[in-house]
Amino acid sequence: MTFFFQTIPVGITKKPTVSTAGPMITKLIITKALNNKGLSSPASVAPVVTGRVVTQSTPVTPPRTITIGETSTVPQNTSGNSKVAISPLKSPSKPVQTVGGVGTSQFKTIIPLGTPPNVQQIQVPGSRFHYVRLVTATTGSTTAQSGGSTNTNPSIQQAKPVMMNAAVRMSVPIVPAQSIKQVVPKPFTSAAQVVTTSQTPQRLIMPATHLPQIQPNLTSLPPGTVLAPAHGSGNMGYAVLPAPYVTQIPQPAFVTLTSSSTFSTATPIQTQARLSLNGLSTSEATSRPRKPCNCTRSQCLKLYCDCFANGEFCNNCNCVNCFNNLDHESERLKAIKACLDRNPVAFKPKIGKGKQGESDRRHSKGCNCKKSGCLKNYCECYEAKIMCSSICKCMGCKNFEESPERKTLMHLADAAEVRVQQQTAAKTKLSSQISDLLTRTTPAVTSGGGKLPYTFVTKEVAEATCDCLLEQAEQAELTTQPQAVAERLILEEFGRCLRRIISFAGKAKTDCPINC
DNA sequence: GAGTTTGAAACT
DNA sequence: CAGTTTCAAACTC
Numbered sequence: 001m002t003f004f005f006q007t008i009p010v011g012i013t014k015k016p017t018v019s020t021a022g023p024m025i026t027k028l029i030i031t032k033a034l035n036n037k038g039l040s041s042p043a044s045v046a047p048v049v050t051g052r053v054v055t056q057s058t059p060v061t062p063p064r065t066i067t068i069g070e071t072s073t074v075p076q077n078t079s080g081n082s083k084v085a086i087s088p089l090k091s092p093s094k095p096v097q098t099v100g101g102v103g104t105s106q107f108k109t110i111i112p113l114g115t116p117p118n119v120q121q122i123q124v125p126g127s128r129f130h131y132v133r134l135v136t137a138t139t140g141s142t143t144a145q146s147g148g149s150t151n152t153n154p155s156i157q158q159a160k161p162v163m164m165n166a167a168v169r170m171s172v173p174i175v176p177a178q179s180i181k182q183v184v185p186k187p188f189t190s191a192a193q194v195v196t197t198s199q200t201p202q203r204l205i206m207p208a209t210h211l212p213q214i215q216p217n218l219t220s221l222p223p224g225t226v227l228a229p230a231h232g233s234g235n236m237g238y239a240v241l242p243a244p245y246v247t248q249i250p251q252p253a254f255v256t257l258t259s260s261s262t263f264s265t266a267t268p269i270q271t272q273a274r275l276s277l278n279g280l281s282t283s284e285a286t287s288r289p290r291k292p293c294n295c296t297r298s299q300c301l302k303l304y305c306d307c308f309a310n311g312e313f314c315n316n317c318n319c320v321n322c323f324n325n326l327d328h329e330s331e332r333l334k335a336i337k338a339c340l341d342r343n344p345v346a347f348k349p350k351i352g353k354g355k356q357g358e359s360d361r362r363h364s365k366g367c368n369c370k371k372s373g374c375l376k377n378y379c380e381c382y383e384a385k386i387m388c389s390s391i392c393k394c395m396g397c398k399n400f401e402e403s404p405e406r407k408t409l410m411h412l413a414d415a416a417e418v419r420v421q422q423q424t425a426a427k428t429k430l431s432s433q434i435s436d437l438l439t440r441t442t443p444a445v446t447s448g449g450g451k452l453p454y455t456f457v458t459k460e461v462a463e464a465t466c467d468c469l470l471e472q473a474e475q476a477e478l479t480t481q482p483q484a485v486a487e488r489l490i491l492e493e494f495g496r497c498l499r500r501i502i503s504f505a506g507k508a509k510t511d512c513p514i515n516c
Numbered sequence: 517g518a519g520t521t522t523g524a525a526a527c528t
Numbered sequence: 529c530a531g532t533t534t535c536a537a538a539c540t541c
Contacts, residue, residue: 293537295535298525302525303525304536346525369523370522371522372522376539377539378538378539383538
């Protein structure tokens with residue numbers, strides 16, 4: 001199994017030497033039982049790039065750094081101390097890794113590792129994606145191996161599980177290219193600094209090197225694309241994480257991997273990344289950052305499907321007969337190819353940077369709305385919270401800077417947002433006050449006989465309740481409700497407050513079964 | 517929740 | 529490339 005991770009510092013960094021307008025993307029490829037099926041076409045060995053490997057004692061503690069140099073040593077067994085080393089990139093003993101379907105020198109092996117987990121960087125000139133490959137433990141269930149692989153890379157094929165055991169997790173921090181460059185550039189010497197901890201979790205910070213050339217086929221490669229899988233290679237393809245998700249990852253963020261294909265993550269974004277990695281969620285309870293799709297007829301293999309269009313595998317969706325998963329890899333590949341045939345930039349983000357003098361963000365194609373006035377979410381511009389631009393072909397557009405309708409909508413949206421925040425704050429405050437009383441007034445409660453709820457109506461609770469009522473009154477005023485309606489809303493809110501107080505009082509009674 | 521509207525994607 | 533159909537999300541009731 002090969003996984004790609006990527007980091008995309010969209011909007012964070014501009015690289016003047018990059019010929020493509022897109023941001024730098026770093027991807028991590030994790031490969032089980034590496035063979036050459038996915039890497040069949042010729043390519044050149046890339047020049048050495050520096051890297052950094054980080055270990056950590058827990059997934060959430062700040063990373064400790066291992067500096068990888070060209071002559072780093074590679075411990076054969078890291079299970080005890082979690083040492084990680086990356087072998088010299090120019091190592092003559094390392095065979096060239098290539099990627100099928102791409103021309104010579106389009107993919108370059110940067111960091112072939114002699115011992116597991118093999119970590120390799122693959123540069124895709126011109127691509128915004130920056131690939132790093134991790135070769136995980138060979139398993140007996142790997143179809144590529146059992147099927148008599150034609151692997152010509154014995155040194156990598158011999159990879160043994162070291163980090164990817166059940167107790168070991170490897171987290172890959174996803175860091176903006178620029179951030180990495182700030183850390184990495186110092187010259188790496190032969191004295192690779194290896195920092196170990198008593199625990200095994202390890203993290204890799206992948207160097208994000210500049211990709212100066214353009215390779216059109218790969219720049220249009222959709223996130224989630226499986227790169228050049230060989231026939232019958234089973235799960236040996238490359239799953240590429242969708243860029244949009246990684247861009248949302250707060251820094252630093254980590255994608256945690258385990259050999260058992262169970263992934264523990266710390267953020268919803270990471271959850272999505274994890275799901276995209278193997279398509280096999282082990283935690284249904286985890287939240288997903290994107291709405292689940294509801295496709296019924298497209299098999300989630302057309303751009304109608306948001307998941308597919310965003311380069312993601314469907315997971316926890318409500319779709320019917322979904323083919324957008326690793327179980328239907330070949331169909332998915334065909335669908336991706338079909339989409340790219342129709343539109344080579346079909347998987348590129350629709351919202352990009354506009355021309356000079358225009359808004360920073362604009363729809364790459366422009367919308368084509370006719371009836372919505374571009375003020376409903378039907379409109380892709382409006383949905384993206386950007387104004388329509390000169391390339392839009394919409395009719396009756398009201399989604400422009402000076403549009404009064406747009407201003408009204410925005411004002412209402414802002415007001416609604418403020419109201420929600422205020423209400424939330426008021427309710428939180430009320431709950432907090434009541435909860436506080438639960439602990440402070442227990443003796444009084446226990447001695448108060450049947451007057452329990454009244455014990456809770458302290459000055460603080462009364463003030464919090466008034467806050468709620470005032471908020472309700474303001475809301476009614478903002479929405480220009482008639483007085484009768486406003487009164488009713490306020491009374492209803494008062495009722496809700498009372499119920500909460502009584503509820504907490506009842507809870508206190510329950511929690512205090514001896515005297516209450 | 518069912519039905520309608522909408523506009524992008526797909527198709528011809 | 530334009531017109532039509534399909535599709536799924538947004539929206540309304």
